[in-house]
Amino acid sequence: MHFLKIYILSFCTLLLFNINAQQVKKAESGTFLLKNGNLHTVTSGTFIGDLLIKDGVIADIGKSISVSEAKIIDCSGKQIYPGLIDGGCRLGLVEIDAISLTNDFNELGDFVPHMKALTAVNPNAVAIPVTRVNGITTVFAKPDGGTFPGTGALIHLFGYNPDQMSAGSERVVMRFPSTGKRGRWDRRSEDDIKKDAEKAIKKINDIWDTANNYMKMDSAAKSENITLSTNNPQMLALLPIVSGKEPIFIEVNSKKDIESAIEWIIEKKYKAVFTGVAEGWRVADKLAKNGIPVITGPILSVPGRDNDSYDASYTNPSIMMKAGVKVAIRTDNAENVRNLPFNAGFAAAYGMGTEEALKAVTINTAEIFGVGDKIGSLDKGKIANLFICDGDPFETKTKIEYLFIKGWKIPLESRHTLLYDEFLDRTPGLK
């Protein structure tokens, strides 16, 4: 009888376990009080204290907070950081690189700034959970390809539609005409390269002149209360830039091109952010002098020239940062955006230091995107994008233990963890 009881009991436990195992883990909302954690605020130092998450935001942060009703998470001995932000990638726009029908970042046409990444981001891309379980809560998903490939979107890595994912910042991307060879596929002669570059510059100047005229037309029409009868979505997309409201994101990498881009932007008087900037270290002072913020990376990449120092890519962000450039870091990847903390870690090790490297994947990025008041640090009133971990977030072996995006407690599950759970001890095995 006694044995039967045990048998039934264990059977029930087993059943319960099975039911639990079959349930899909879902994000959890509510009021959460994080107690006694090391709060790395980024903007106002690091201290041991409490953080309250309520209604999707950081409702309070301080030495000791008490509330009547909240799910309490003991964070003693744990580290709490703001969610990391990738300043440029194709996450959500690519499912599998080699299968073109799953690539949505490269629309046809060289001048398609009106193509909106936010439209094509797949909220259920398998790579999104794979990325966020490493503490990355927000990324800039950007189109890529021609000279004006489209408008990228800053997105939170949780949500089921574009509205839920949008982090409220969209930016037009422009690839600055290159004066150099572009790698193995480029079979053009030196002369052709030069001619092409001149032609390309003329072409983008024409486009921007047209955009300026469009703006004049548009504002004249507005002031006289007339509706413009045009259909020019490309020009509409450029309006926020020519009107000075938003920066143009300029992808530019080699020294010569960066110098040309600086001259160009001074002449145009647009706000600008430079992206890529592989050889920023060669012209760091000029970038700093002109106050151009930079989103650089991947840091884990081979130096562009054979005669470059082996660590040129590792030290690039630190050289720019020390010259006074505002630096953010990106992975420029799709499926392995999860390596953002390691890109920052290498930048930190090679001269940037942990504190500055952390800014380069949090507050600096947020500020460059004009959302420095909403994300990028642990401050009262900001969106509750944060994670709790057992050590330095850049350190390879560190493990993330809790993750919050927009105040939702996100399960730390992805295809990669699920396969681990299933196959570590496969049943049936062989024996």
Next chain:
Amino acid sequence: MLKYILLIIILLPKDILSQNILIKNGTVLTVTNGVKENTDILIINGKIAKIDKNLTAPEGTRIVDANNQYVMPGIIDAHSHIALDVINEATSPVTAEVNAGDVLDPLDVAIYRALAGGVTISHAMHGSANAIGGQCETIKHRFGTTNPDELRMQGAPRTIKFALGENPIRTHGEGSKISPNTRMGVEQIFRNAFSQAQLYMKEWDDYKKGITKTSPVYSLRNETVADILKGDIIIHCHSYRADEILMLLRVLKDFGINKICFQHVNEGFKVAPELAAFGASASVFADWWAYKFEVYYSTAYNAAILTRNGVVTSINSDSEELIRHLYHEAAKTQRYGSLTDDEALALITINPAKQLGIDNRVGSIEVGKDGDIAIFSQHPLSIYTIPQMTIVDGIVKFDIKNDEADMRIDINPNETYSSFYENQRHHESQGCMHGLEELLMEDSYAKFMRYKYSKNHSH
């Protein structure tokens, strides 16, 4: 005369003459025998002579102070394509006769950059275009030589590249409209090649025994496949999916072959018990996935699952980028699977050495082994570590204190001006399928790149 000879000898850089070095007071990560604090390593004539505290060295021995630093065996990359002039002989599903060792390029600056990441040995592999590709060469990173032969690790066992799945199918089925066009076809390529080689061996046997009077036609291709059947060559097989891995295991069993290391093997975790039972080893990426369909169902926990199931596992680069920080790639198994320090370090030292059949000579810090050493500022599995010095055969090949920006031995006439991140982002185009981009324009990425870089793309 003697005076002049002596003068020449004195003027020669010390490195060239001496393979003696004493590394003092390091934290020594032996990999096979634990961690030894404040320990010295004496290398004499390029071999580890002593490991102990307070060692002294013969006069004139170079002394390296490794106080507060970490000393580990030189890192070994079981899958690389650096120091090779070409990668793929993509003209037939079977090209066992070609040899990557014939196209070594000692001028490749990637060798120096690998040294700057502590890597002393790499497996210079043929590409993955063919089911049976070319033979590969295990090389020592003796950067500085202009003689290709000096890169070879003399006495290392012969190895050959096999490939399953999409790459041989794309190259031959889709590209050239010949079999294999499916994974079924790939299996039969192997069965046919092995059967042919068996026949070939019998023909020669019969001829040598006088049973037949005319000699068979010599075929280097068949000779090489016959050497695989005899167990003289270790197979390193590019593979991804569980089903194709099991297929090759069945084929090898049928032909009595047992020396096999699966490369990439992204779905190895699914068949880890089968791999372990066969005695097959696995050389994997730390976290690369989703760059094509056959790596979509991957997990970064692959190395940990394989290790826990008893499969000898290594982490490789297949890339001139990743080879520069294999110590970091190995550390990822601590985030994804909680491997111990020793287990993680084994993935880039003793385990790849086993897979290349050179574990009796390298892969750990033991007396009698080659003087291949990497010294790090912090524990090599920390993100904050910076490689300080790399020693090959007792000769310092990388020293951060003596590191020039431009380390080229000579200028490569093919060198491209390219400071563009986008050149480097697609993993496989710089590795296994290098040189095949033009052939395989079905590949959307290649199409995208061609579009982006074509002369007319702005029209």
